[in-house]
Amino acid sequence: MPYDIDLITYVLGVIMNIMKTLTPSKLREDIYRILDKVLETGVPIEVNRQGRRLKISSEEPANKLANLKKRPYLKCDPEEIVHMDWSREWESHDLP
DSSP states (O other): OOOOHHHHHHHHHHHTTOOEEEOHHHHHHTHHHHHHHHHHHOOOEEEEETTEEEEEOOSSOOOGGGGSOOOOOOSSOHHHHHTOOOGGGSOGGGOO
16 A cells, blocks of 8 residues: 655654645645644644745644543542642641
């Protein structure tokens, strides 16, 4: 199966948050997918046209936190943390 080098380069650019530059012909080939990716990732696209650069970007930047993978980070019930007594860790001179 042949690989689309432009697609691979674009995806790597999105992962690394690097703006991708396209020709108008490449943009026209897959405009809807490219526009959807700009909206989804917030990474703008540049189009080189007659020696000048045009930028396609989302008006609202994408929420970068939404792209984070959910990871198990607590080894206990969150309620245990809320009700922990930290008073023995504090020293009286630290309190106002």
